[in-house]
Amino acid sequence: MLLPVPPATSFTPVFSLFGGALIGLGAATLWIGNGRVAGVSGVLGGLIEPKERDWKLAFVAGMLLTGLIARVLGIDPSFQLSGPRLLLVPAGLLVGLGAALAGGCGSGHGICGLSRLSPRSIAATATFMGVAFVAVFITRVIGGMF
């Protein structure tokens, strides 16, 4: 096993349903209000260009604001890393470059794209899910979990 097995987490259907619905509501708000897709990698990428930078900054600020409110209220959602912290650097680079090449990430392709049955997004989501399953299988499952 190359990387440690992550700490066990339990299936949380109610929080998942409610949280997932809120994610959808946020994305729907942006689409119905502004006609724009809530794709986080696309919004972050767009910050480098002046075009429509105002709403993109506001979207990111809104995302950070929630974290800030949680922090002020003392709410500390679970956050458990497993593996050496330095691995976060290549992981981030791969995720960023990959999302830019693919034109979207878990939010743009995974939620917004799937919800309108876009063939591009279905292909992207199936690919990144498949590769992620294989990556985890090789690095953390073999020899560890069974």
Add this chain to the structure above:
Amino acid sequence: MRVLIALIAGALFSAGLLISGMGDPAKLLNFLSVGPRWDPSVAVVMSAGAAVMALGFLTARSLRKPLFTDAFAVLPRHGINLRLVGGAAMFGLGWGLMGLCPGPAVADLVLHPGPVGLFIVPMIIGIWGYRLFNKSKSAAAARVGVSV
């Protein structure tokens, strides 16, 4: 108004990520490792999110334009190519490595700036690097009169 809408949308989006547990890399990794300890939460989150967003897309169909801007963005549906699949594969590899991806990383940043910063800075460098590379490529092509 459109700035306020984006702020609210971002706040809701991020609240959904944190409430659903998507901010926890262990939850993502436990979804990605099928076995006796498999945690299917991610599938429920994505399905619920996509279902509500589908209602949003359907509602928007009856509108001529968005409430606060002039037009809906035109979204590509087709064009499955090596760039899309290769990019998605790179993304999957990075995601599977540590269990973090762009949405949860932004949602987590204020709560865990240290480790999330280690991830989000190279992530943004990757996204911007690709954009700048593309821009300089099309600028160079424009100089020699080739369209890309």
